[in-house]
Amino acid sequence: MTLIEIILLEASFVEFLILILLLALLKRKKKKSQTSESEIEDEKEKKDYERVKAILEGVQSQKIIQEVEAIPQIQRNLEEIDRIIEEKKEKKGKGFFYWLRRKIRQWKINHEKAKKERMRQEILDQRREELKRKRKEQIRKRITRIKYDERKDKIKDKNAIPLFVKLLIIIIPLILIGYVLYANFVASHSFNYFYDIGGIEDAKKSYLSPANRISDIDTNSSETYRNLTSGLVYFDAVIPRGSDKINVEIKFKNNLSEVASLSIGAKDKPEWHYLYKSIYNPILNKLNDYEYSGNETRIYRINPSMPLIQDLSSIPNNSIIASNIKLDISTNNQSYEIKPLTINTGLRGGHVFYIYLKDSLNLQVKKQDINWYNNSDELLITLYDLNNNMIANTTIPDDGIINVDKKIAQIQNGQLTATNLQPGIYKLEFSNFDGLIREISLNTNKIVTNRLFLADFNDYIKGIEKPSSIYTKANKFSYMEFLTYHKSAFQNIIINSNNLSIKTTNSTNYPIIQGEYTIKSNKNDIIITSPNYLSFSKESYFEPFRYSITPIPNDFNKIKSNYDYVITDYAIVQKQGDWIVSSTSFNLKDLYIKDGKLSMLINTPHLGKEETQDKTIPVDWINITIKKNGIFEN
Amino acid sequence: MAFSKIEFKGKTAQTINYLFQSLLVSYLILLLIEQIWKSSVSSYFNLNYLLIIVIIIGILDVFSEHSPVKYQKPNWKDYSLISILGILGFAIIKYKTIELGWLSWLISIIAGILIVLLSILVLEEDEEE
Numbered sequence: 001m002t003l004i005e006i007i008l009l010e011a012s013f014v015e016f017l018i019l020i021l022l023l024a025l026l027k028r029k030k031k032k033s034q035t036s037e038s039e040i041e042d043e044k045e046k047k048d049y050e051r052v053k054a055i056l057e058g059v060q061s062q063k064i065i066q067e068v069e070a071i072p073q074i075q076r077n078l079e080e081i082d083r084i085i086e087e088k089k090e091k092k093g094k095g096f097f098y099w100l101r102r103k104i105r106q107w108k109i110n111h112e113k114a115k116k117e118r119m120r121q122e123i124l125d126q127r128r129e130e131l132k133r134k135r136k137e138q139i140r141k142r143i144t145r146i147k148y149d150e151r152k153d154k155i156k157d158k159n160a161i162p163l164f165v166k167l168l169i170i171i172i173p174l175i176l177i178g179y180v181l182y183a184n185f186v187a188s189h190s191f192n193y194f195y196d197i198g199g200i201e202d203a204k205k206s207y208l209s210p211a212n213r214i215s216d217i218d219t220n221s222s223e224t225y226r227n228l229t230s231g232l233v234y235f236d237a238v239i240p241r242g243s244d245k246i247n248v249e250i251k252f253k254n255n256l257s258e259v260a261s262l263s264i265g266a267k268d269k270p271e272w273h274y275l276y277k278s279i280y281n282p283i284l285n286k287l288n289d290y291e292y293s294g295n296e297t298r299i300y301r302i303n304p305s306m307p308l309i310q311d312l313s314s315i316p317n318n319s320i321i322a323s324n325i326k327l328d329i330s331t332n333n334q335s336y337e338i339k340p341l342t343i344n345t346g347l348r349g350g351h352v353f354y355i356y357l358k359d360s361l362n363l364q365v366k367k368q369d370i371n372w373y374n375n376s377d378e379l380l381i382t383l384y385d386l387n388n389n390m391i392a393n394t395t396i397p398d399d400g401i402i403n404v405d406k407k408i409a410q411i412q413n414g415q416l417t418a419t420n421l422q423p424g425i426y427k428l429e430f431s432n433f434d435g436l437i438r439e440i441s442l443n444t445n446k447i448v449t450n451r452l453f454l455a456d457f458n459d460y461i462k463g464i465e466k467p468s469s470i471y472t473k474a475n476k477f478s479y480m481e482f483l484t485y486h487k488s489a490f491q492n493i494i495i496n497s498n499n500l501s502i503k504t505t506n507s508t509n510y511p512i513i514q515g516e517y518t519i520k521s522n523k524n525d526i527i528i529t530s531p532n533y534l535s536f537s538k539e540s541y542f543e544p545f546r547y548s549i550t551p552i553p554n555d556f557n558k559i560k561s562n563y564d565y566v567i568t569d570y571a572i573v574q575k576q577g578d579w580i581v582s583s584t585s586f587n588l589k590d591l592y593i594k595d596g597k598l599s600m601l602i603n604t605p606h607l608g609k610e611e612t613q614d615k616t617i618p619v620d621w622i623n624i625t626i627k628k629n630g631i632f633e634n
Numbered sequence: 635m636a637f638s639k640i641e642f643k644g645k646t647a648q649t650i651n652y653l654f655q656s657l658l659v660s661y662l663i664l665l666l667i668e669q670i671w672k673s674s675v676s677s678y679f680n681l682n683y684l685l686i687i688v689i690i691i692g693i694l695d696v697f698s699e700h701s702p703v704k705y706q707k708p709n710w711k712d713y714s715l716i717s718i719l720g721i722l723g724f725a726i727i728k729y730k731t732i733e734l735g736w737l738s739w740l741i742s743i744i745a746g747i748l749i750v751l752l753s754i755l756v757l758e759e760d761e762e763e
Contacts, residue, residue: 161648169653173660176684180664183678191677240677596672 184241188630191240195622198224207622208602209234215616223579225253227616231608237598237624239588246591248600249583249623250279251576255615260606262617266586267599274601275591277569277584278324283556284570296569296585297325303564315565318475319547320531322559323567331386331425331545341445343536345468346524348455350432354533354544356446358423361392363416363442369399369409369435370460376402380431381416391426392418408461411438425544436460446542448533450550457525459488470519471538472530474512478562480519481529483507489525502526509558531562579620588626647698654695657688670726708757716757720750 183189195207198217208214208226215227237246248264261281265274278284292300293310301308309315312327321327336356355361361383369377376398383391396414428447430437436455458465472480482493482502493500496517500510516538519528528534531548535541552566553559559566573582591598602619606612642650661684668675675681724746731738 161645161652165649166652169649169656173656173663176660176664180667180675180678184674189677238673238677241671241674596674 186631188632189240189628191238191243191626191628193238193624193626195235195624196224197226197619197621202226207235208619218618220618223620225618225620227618228602228604228607229616231604231606232601233604234599234601235622237600237626239593239596239598239626240628241596243588243626243628245585245627246588246598247583247585247625247627248279249581249625250602251579251581251620251622252280253578253618253620254280254580255617260604260612260615262582263603264584265601265603267592268590269592270594274603275586276603277586279571279582279584280573280580281570283554283559284552284566284568285573286556287566287568287570288572290566298568298570300566300568301564302559302566306564309565312567315547317546318543319564320476320478320562321547321549321565321567322552322563323549324552325567325569326388327549327567334542335423336446336542338444338446340441340443341447341536341540343440343447344438345454345536346456346460346464347430347437348435348453348460348525351430351437351449351451351453353428353430353447353449355426355428355442355444355448356424356542356544357421357426357444359419359421361416361418361421361426361428361443363428363440365396365414365416365430365437365441366439367396367412367414367433367435368438368461369401369412369433371399371401371403371405371407371409371434373434374403375434377433377435378431379414379433379435379437381414382429382431383416383418384427384429386425386427388427391421392416409435436464438464445540447540448535448542448544450531450533450548451527451529452534453527454521454524457489457523459486459525465523467520467522468524469537470521470528471535471541472512472517472519472532473541473543474514474517474532477511477513478531479509479511479558480532481507481509481527481558483527483529484525486525489523491521491523491526493526494520509561511561642694642698644699647700650691650694650698651700654688654691657684657691661685661688666726670729712757713754716750716753719753720746723749 196202197207198219201207202224203217206214206226208228210233213228213230213233215229218225218227237248239246246266250264252262261278263276263278263280265276267273268275287298287300290300290302291308292298293308299309299312306316306319307314315321338356338358363381365379365381367379371377378398379396380393381396382393385391394414394416396412399409399412401409452470454468454470456464456466456468480495482500483506484490484502485505487505490503493502495510495512500508502508512532519534531550533541533543533548549567552568553562569584571583573580575581588598602617604617606615607617641647661681664675664681664684668681724742727745728738728742731741734741
């Protein structure tokens, strides 16, 4: 072997030793790092290690020292170390298996410890869960307890009102509201409002208005009153909800002339429109001398040869009745064969006809304005049924001339159509206007009226004058009335073969007995009024009703001579010395009530005329009675 | 002052308070009915008599002990009631002003909104206190 080879051999041997040492060192370092990585930093472990070191200082065997030092710190304890040392001492020479056994023991110890740790954690978790559950239970119990306490507090509240007292207190508003509901919807009531005109309340604020139509308060012995100084004086009546009827009683002094009248109006539409009822009519006051039946609506027998009737259904056929109230008219249930008719008799102003229709109306009208007065002249044509329900209407407008202009105006055409009608009697109404109806064409020849204003007169429209012929039939003795407004229309009327001279602008009455009459006028400009029906020909004539009803005339002599009955709701006045007490009633369902108030007025037409302006009417009081029917009376 | 010494306590105070609330609500309901349907109440009895009674009880209530009110947080019932009252107020004002045409819609809607907003304001003001 050369020197180099020896050196190399020795070098390699040294390297081998160094290598082993390095390995041993590495092993130690690894174990140390494991020890540090096993997170044992507590002081107890360190202390144990120090103690181990102290023990090891007395041990001479390096092997034992190494083995002890190889044990992880966590597992080091004095007993184990002692045991290891003893074992080492006893079992010297059995290093590997002893090391192995020791390792196995260590593993077992580790395993046991881990197991203990897991069990400890489980126990801790269980305890935590248990605590949570207990906590929830406690909270729930606490809440229940609080609620229970609150209830207990309420019950045990020393200041609590006894239950029966609470019930009593609650019953009070229930009674009040219940009473209001009962009074409004169930019970019947009668309300009375007394307006003492000139009294203390009236002095504070007058019941009557406007102030320029009434006088200041006057006193005469025991009565205080105000004078009505102009027509249309207003007052209000409070109307409780659900009321049915209103009765107005008024005490006033009779300063009226023989022909003047007084009426009470009640508003029946949202616009200015009043329903009037007479409370003083000197003509109707004379009815006091006649027999009557009924209470609110009275049927006075004027013709002593007619029977005294108790109700409207007993009215004899062909009776002539004057009335100021709406009556259910009984028709003659007859059907007629009809054909078209053209009426070319000129008529002036408003007219009311009764016509017979099968199933429809087809009406053409020719209108010509005469413009004798200012304002526009529309002609409204309306078809009504016998209950006064409007079926159809049309308007022929003004010819465009609204000022006085007596030039011949153009003829205007208008048409009214109605279909799906039941066969029967209908009312055809032409409104009043400043012009002439030149021609009427309709699909029925059954058309009658109680009043005609013949107008084919040259003074209206030059060249239109032509003779007119009217037919009528009387079932009993009666009078026909003829009236003209113009001296230029003075003429001789031929009634059958008799002459009737019209030489006055006052009305002329012509007596007729039972029979048929033809009335001829050459000049026209004459108003013919009759309780019997007037038609344009005998063929057109028919009697629509079992009896004839016309408005009450302003002449009691006419009533006496022409009428069999007077049907009216006019209550005959009562006299109290110089004063008169009169009353009238209205059905509230026909009236317009706003905000619980009804507007009413006292109409004294004579105060609007210059010659009777000074005839003021003293009013002492107004007594208003309102009746409300209960649910069982309706 | 002599008046400051007068104070109703205990059950008497509670009774007076309860009675006052009951009568006041009754009066207001009847007044509302009278406003909507004229003469439906005043024709049968004079509301002024009830008002006098309410005032007297109210004065007695001022001199009564009041127990502290436990605050309760507003819930859906309170808001529902406010909504219903707002709608009711809108309907009543619309009915009374119907003649004004389109203006009545405007007035009613504003009034309804005002009722709702003021009620919420009062309700939540108590919460903040």
